[in-house]
Amino acid sequence: MLRVNNISKKFGQIEVxxxxxxxxxxKSIFGLAGPSGSGKSTFLRCIQKLxxxxxxxxxxxxxxxxxxxxxxxFPHMTVLENVIYAPKLHDKTKDHTIRAFSILxxxxxxxxxxxxxxxxxxxxxxxxxxxxxxxxxxxxxxxDEPTSGLDVATTLDVVSLLESIRQRDVTMVIAxxxxxxxxxVSDHIVILKGGEIISQVNxxxxxxxxxxxxxxx
Amino acid sequence: MEELISHLLFIGRGIVLTLQLLSGxxxxxxxxxxxxxxxxxxxxxxxxxxxxxxxxxxxxxxxxLSFVYFAIxxxxxxxxxxxxxxxxxxxxxxxxxxxxILRAGIESLPKGQFEAAKTLHIPSFHLWKDxxxxxxxxxxxxxxxxxxxxxxxxxxxxxxxxxxxxxRKAQILGAEQFTYFMPLxxxxxxxxxxxxxxxxxxxxxxxxxxxxxx
Numbered sequence: 355m356l357r358v359n360n361i362s363k364k365f366g367q368i369e370v371x372x373x374x375x376x377x378x379x380x381k382s383i384f385g386l387a388g389p390s391g392s393g394k395s396t397f398l399r400c401i402q403k404l405x406x407x408x409x410x411x412x413x414x415x416x417x418x419x420x421x422x423x424x425x426x427x428f429p430h431m432t433v434l435e436n437v438i439y440a441p442k443l444h445d446k447t448k449d450h451t452i453r454a455f456s457i458l459x460x461x462x463x464x465x466x467x468x469x470x471x472x473x474x475x476x477x478x479x480x481x482x483x484x485x486x487x488x489x490x491x492x493x494x495x496x497x498d499e500p501t502s503g504l505d506v507a508t509t510l511d512v513v514s515l516l517e518s519i520r521q522r523d524v525t526m527v528i529a530x531x532x533x534x535x536x537x538x539v540s541d542h543i544v545i546l547k548g549g550e551i552i553s554q555v556n557x558x559x560x561x562x563x564x565x566x567x568x569x570x571x
Numbered sequence: 572m573e574e575l576i577s578h579l580l581f582i583g584r585g586i587v588l589t590l591q592l593l594s595g596x597x598x599x600x601x602x603x604x605x606x607x608x609x610x611x612x613x614x615x616x617x618x619x620x621x622x623x624x625x626x627x628x629x630x631x632x633x634x635x636l637s638f639v640y641f642a643i644x645x646x647x648x649x650x651x652x653x654x655x656x657x658x659x660x661x662x663x664x665x666x667x668x669x670x671x672i673l674r675a676g677i678e679s680l681p682k683g684q685f686e687a688a689k690t691l692h693i694p695s696f697h698l699w700k701d702x703x704x705x706x707x708x709x710x711x712x713x714x715x716x717x718x719x720x721x722x723x724x725x726x727x728x729x730x731x732x733x734x735x736x737x738x739r740k741a742q743i744l745g746a747e748q749f750t751y752f753m754p755l756x757x758x759x760x761x762x763x764x765x766x767x768x769x770x771x772x773x774x775x776x777x778x779x780x781x782x783x784x785x
Contacts, residue, residue: 404686419690426687430705439701440691490691 355380356401356494356525361410363393363400363549370396372549374410378527378542381520385540385557386529389571393549394529395423398496401527414525416493423499425483427471433458434467437485450489457485461515477508484515488522495519497528501535513539537563545570578744582757585740589765592657592726592736597719599662604669609699611670612677620670627667633728636660640732653734657726665722672714676707716773720766737761 356378363371371393378384386394399405401412402420427436437458438450458464461481471479480500487495500516501509509532516526516539530536536543537557545553545567553570557563611620627635640656651659680703688698708715730739741758745751 402690404689420687422683422687424681424683426681426683428684428687428702428706430709440693443693443697486691 356384356412356414356527358401359411359413361400361407361412363396363405363407370549371400371407374546374549374551376544376551376554378525380525381523382541383516383520383526383528383539385536385543386527386546387531387533387536387543387567387570388546390531392546394531394546395498396549397546398498398527398529401494402496414494417490418494418496419487419490419492421480421483421487421495421497421500423502425471425479427479427482427486429471432468432470433463433474433482436471436482437489440486441489454485454489457488458482460518461485476503477511480504480512481515484519488519488524492524495524495526497526497530499530499532500528501530501532509535533564533567537567543567578754578757581744582737582740582754583761585735585737585758586761586765588654588657588729588734588736589723589726589761591654592661592729592734593719593723593765595654595658596661596665596722596726599658600665600669600718600722603662603666604673605704607666607670608673608677611674624667624670627664628671632660632664632725633731635664636728636732639663653729653732656732657729657734661722661726664725665718668718668721669715672711672718673707675714676711677703679710680706712773712777716769719769719773723765723769724762 358374358376361371361374362369374397376384386397388394396405398420400407401414402418404420428439431439434451434454437454441448441450441453455464455467458467458481461484463478463481463485466474466478466482471482474482497516501512504512513535516528520526528536528539540557543555543557543563544551545555547570555563555566560566607620607624611617636656639660640651640653643656643659644650684702684706685698688702693702726736727738729736730742733739737758741754742751744754748754
């Protein structure tokens, strides 16, 4: 579970996040919607400590994993090397290959272990990035625009992929401007605008959640 | 013909020192240049490092060589032999250029590579060794080959402190024969052969690149 208490963040004079508080229940998928520049990515980056907060606190148990919008795979390493490099550094006594193969198999890319990232499609790269995060056994997974640049079919795959990750007891926070995707995947959605939470909604309780969300754009 | 062979052999003996200076200078330059660029990237002693790099690039190499050979022994109390002084000078000078080449390479990488490593809790040493530098080297290889070729030709300055390299040997032969043209052409041939070797090795490494650039 994740608890965010009154965090604020400024870049120079511009306040990107203003007094944001929220709680994300364990094993839930939490959506962050909002127009470009509303602070979604900064919020995720603050949780991951890629950015420091000016005030407020962020608490969660265990480790957090981060999925970058542009995946940020290591281009000079094969898929398998990308996935097992960090776990191998942290625990040299274990053979991480078997676990890596099992995760890559679950994600449907076990046949790509020996190739370099530049030969993969966007969807495949995303799965590798996901596998790389999952190898670190995170309790919290932060995804920044996971469907950007993906076609409709691949986006639907991502929905089922994230559902399957939830089964691994992972809590997820997803920032996306794709309202269709967010309403399909999230248990709860908050809408950020100008660095503030302007509305919260459980998309499953609404008849037409997309229209409801669009209202705030 | 016999005369030409004897000239080739006489000048060719100078290649040992030339190669010592090139390999030693390049190795020292690479190590120091890498350390300099990593320190600067991490914001450590940036002002001082920038000044050192600026002086190394901004003063004549012949002055630097004289300083290391004639002045440094006064500070440390022991005389440096010619090749050691040469390797130190060429290494220091080269490190300044290499640091700048690497800086460009590091800055060309997406910031996300550093961040991805951070989210995976990869320690700093491994970040540089396994993630950043392998990618940077791939990107800056052509500039590094350039630097190696420039360094090779700069080693000829060792003659000014009495080093018996290719160029000095050619000058000695020229003085003996009262004609400089042929000996200098022979030395030029040796240098060009070495440059061709560097180019070939460089191309091999470039095309063998462990990943195809996207």
